[in-house]
Amino acid sequence: MGETLRIEEAPLTGDDIALLRRCSRGKTLALIACLFIFLLLVSMTLLVAVLAVSEWRSLRGADGVMLLLVVVGAGVGVAFFGRRLLRVPRAWRSVARALKGRAPKQIVSGHLTGFGPGERPGITYVFGDQRVDVALPFWNEVTSDTRSGARPADAVALTDLPVRLHVLPLLPDAPGLLLRVDYPMSGQAWTSLEEISDADRESVRREERGVRKFFLLAALAPLAVSLFVPPVILLAAVLALMGLVLGMRSPRLKRARHKQGVRGVVEEVVTYRLRTPNSLTVSLAHNYRVGGVMYRVDHLGPAALPGQRVEFEYVDAGALGQRELSFRIEDQPAMTL
Structure with missing residues (x-):
């Protein structure tokens, strides 16, 4: 029997806008880097093409093959970065409208029966025979294409429960951005703000x-x-x-003045594998949803499981990002960060 989903629109809250602003932080520099690489590849393609045309009589077979491979490789790069750049203006307009509070979010309500990594970067919520694909803040490309980003290595959650997904549609043909998820126990989570x-x-x-x-x-x-x-x-x-x-x-x-504390039941765990550049070293980035909000907590030791109670503290230093101070699973000793 299919699960009937209820979808309603609602205005963005202050917390939603703050989350979206953090997701968009630093994206201008990334766009400039993307544009620079695109122009560099275009220049390389044109230069090689001009050289090939002007010197084609003196080219030997091996040289011609090498030039052809360079042109093809640069052309593929131009197509890849050009496609991403073409999507940026529309995505930025959507983000700008949302930051001004002019774009409503959708609240999808239903009985959750399944949860896991999506076929594309992001995660999938299953409601009977219906699926809802969403993009995750900080892990999917918010200001260009939410279909791009990192794909989770693992994702587990409490299921067989009624949930409410708060989703912000940015582009009509791409998954919406998941702002928060309301579980029955979300209201029991505890948060605090104290001086460091x-x-x-x-x-x-x-x-x-x-x-x-x-x-x-x-x-x-x-x-x-x-x-x-x-x-x-x-x-x-x-x-x-x-x-x-x-x-x-x-x-x-150094920059932070206050620390934030969170305590509650883990509702979702989404884990990503991060590979260090030019190295075979792989680390795990654990993301826990507590009180409806997703937090990234880097720590050693085993990950917490859905249903367990956790307690952790962190500082938010703005553009410098988040820094964990402590993490503990209930009835277990504190873990090293």
């Missing part, structure tokens, strides 16, 4: 010093080996540099 204490700063500084000490000690082994194999000293230098950088004082904590 000296103890909080000292705790974070102690962790930073621990990270620095770990990498500096790790650098001693390749440093000793470099006495016999000189090139290995480069590895020691890299480890020492990582220790100095990662052990620096957190700019987020």
Whole structure:
């Protein structure tokens, strides 16, 4: 038997607009970088084409094949970045209207029977035989195309419950942006706002010093080996540099004045795999929905599960992003961040 969904429109709240503003932060620089790469590829394509036409008589077979491959590769890049740039003006207009409170959101209500990663970047809510695909803030491209972004490695949630999805449609042919989700227990979550204490700063500084000490000690082994194999000293230098950088004082904590606390039942867990550039290292980014709101919490140890109660604190330093101070699953010791 199919589940009947109820869809109604409602104005954006102050929290919705604040979330959308945070999602849009820094996108201008990304657009400039995209435009620069597009123009660079166009210039490269034109330059290679002109050279090929003017020097075609002197080209050998291998040179011609190489030029053809360069033109094809640059052309593919031009098409990719050009398509993204063409969608930006319409997406930005939609975001601008929403930031001014002129675009309504949709509230989709139904009995949730399934939840998981979507076929495209984003997640899917299942209501009987009906599916609702949505884009997640910070993980999908909000100011260009919500169909682009990162795809979750795993997504689980409490199901067999009535829920209300707050979705902001940005483009007619793309998934809407998920602002919040109301579960039956969402109203029981607890939040707080307090000034950051000296103890909080000292705790974070102690962790930073621990990270620095770990990498500096790790650098001693390749440093000793470099006495016999000189090139290995480069590895020691890299480890020492990582220790100095990662052990620096957190700019987020310097800038922030207040910390925010959250405590409640985990309603959803969405996990992403993040790969470090030029490295095989993979880390997990856990996103927990508590009280209807999604929070990204980076921590070591196992992830919390839907239905468990968690408690964590973080600071929001504006453009510098969020920095977790503590994370704890109920009846378990606090985890290292």
